[in-house]
Amino acid sequence: MPKRVVFTADAINEPFGQAIYERISALDLPIEIAKNNRITGLRGADERETYRLAKNTLAIVNAPPSAFKLQPIPPSADWQMNLAEGCPAHCHYCYLAGSLAGPPVVRAYANLPEMLAHTATYEGTYPPNRSWQGNDASRPTTFEVSCYTDVLGIEHLTGSLAECIRHFGERQMGHRGHGQLRFVSKYDQVDSLLDLPHNGQTRARFSINADIVARRLEGGTASVEARLQALRKLALPKELGGGGYPVGVVIAPIMPIPGWREHYTALLDRIAEVIDFPRNAGLVDMNVEFISHRFTPGSKEVLLQWYPNTSLEMDEATRAQKRNKFGGTKYVYRPEEMKEMKNFFYAEWQHRFPNAPILYWT
Numbered sequence: 001m002p003k004r005v006v007f008t009a010d011a012i013n014e015p016f017g018q019a020i021y022e023r024i025s026a027l028d029l030p031i032e033i034a035k036n037n038r039i040t041g042l043r044g045a046d047e048r049e050t051y052r053l054a055k056n057t058l059a060i061v062n063a064p065p066s067a068f069k070l071q072p073i074p075p076s077a078d079w080q081m082n083l084a085e086g087c088p089a090h091c092h093y094c095y096l097a098g099s100l101a102g103p104p105v106v107r108a109y110a111n112l113p114e115m116l117a118h119t120a121t122y123e124g125t126y127p128p129n130r131s132w133q134g135n136d137a138s139r140p141t142t143f144e145v146s147c148y149t150d151v152l153g154i155e156h157l158t159g160s161l162a163e164c165i166r167h168f169g170e171r172q173m174g175h176r177g178h179g180q181l182r183f184v185s186k187y188d189q190v191d192s193l194l195d196l197p198h199n200g201q202t203r204a205r206f207s208i209n210a211d212i213v214a215r216r217l218e219g220g221t222a223s224v225e226a227r228l229q230a231l232r233k234l235a236l237p238k239e240l241g242g243g244g245y246p247v248g249v250v251i252a253p254i255m256p257i258p259g260w261r262e263h264y265t266a267l268l269d270r271i272a273e274v275i276d277f278p279r280n281a282g283l284v285d286m287n288v289e290f291i292s293h294r295f296t297p298g299s300k301e302v303l304l305q306w307y308p309n310t311s312l313e314m315d316e317a318t319r320a321q322k323r324n325k326f327g328g329t330k331y332v333y334r335p336e337e338m339k340e341m342k343n344f345f346y347a348e349w350q351h352r353f354p355n356a357p358i359l360y361w362t
């Protein structure tokens with residue numbers, strides 16, 4: 001629950017902004033309506049205080065025009081469509097550090113329905129690097145909605161994820177669309193999603209890790225066990241009382257911590273125990289993504305300001321450097337270490353889940 005909720009002048013005039021206002025009023029949270037479209041009062045005396053103020057604030061704003069020009073997001077999906085930017089959790093390796101400018105406030109978009117309608121213009125279009133999705137132009141265009149936020153972490157406040165799920169489900173039912181939604185979360189409140197008309201057009205994924213990594217580094221999120229139970233609820237066929245969603249497991253960020261084989265074996269065993277229903281008969285549509293830990297000079301600098309006492313290893317001397325196409329550097333594990341981990345995960349996954357394809361390792 002945020003300590004402060006601010007609506008900009010434009011956002012409160014949007015019908016979806018009004019719907020968010022109703023939800024938040026019902027939760028008895030203090031609400032401010034700004035006179036203009038600026039959110040102020042996010043800066044503290046130092047970085048720590050700014051972090052605390054911003055993380056406790058939910059801003060409801062209109063997405064800027066630039067948000068309507070969707071960017072490719074390989075390897076996760078074709079296009080990213082952000083329903084919000086900023087996240088209430090406190091992961092020491094946070095992917096947002098260094099990619100979002102300014103204080104880490106959560107900004108949820110009141111003009112979401114307009115953004116969703118606009119995704120129709122991207123259906124049937126595919127960025128050049130399609131990765132695991134293949135080059136078949138008749139396949140659905142995929143939209144990743146959780147690049148810059150944790151969608152379930154704010155769903156009780158905004159209802160934005162449900163809006164997206166309904167949109168893609170209903171387009172498909174009317175045979176108008178050819179788009180699919182993908183989301184990923186480290187939270188577990190999924191009951192409000194179970195009865196939505198997703199029509200198989202949303203893949204619900206949960207980001208999980210070895211318990212020891214999650215406990216040390218993923219502040220404010222649901223436990224790994226709770227996330228697995230949420231995965232189970234969404235994956236369970238409707239006739240068995242679940243959501244009947246296509247689902248996915250994202251194991252991230254994978255780290256070669258001492259005893260990593262044992263820790264990750266325990267995790268894989270637990271997934272197999274939890275997803276124990278017709279998976280074996282091939283009735284559950286599940287796949288997996290493997291993402292190893294990486295950082296950039298910029299993200300390291302921000303993370304060390306946010307979490308000065310972190311136990312997260314970010315030692316450039318033990319890493320390999322990778323350049324992106326814009327000339328930026330990121331630090332990944334060395335090739336031999338990567339290969340060892342990748343081989344382990346591929347073999348252990350395929351052995352336990354022969355019907356759940358591996359999408360990629362990165």
Ligand code: SF4
Binds near residue numbers: 087090093150221
């Ligand atoms: Fe960052 Fe994702 Fe953790 Fe949120 S859940 S703090 S976006 S890494």
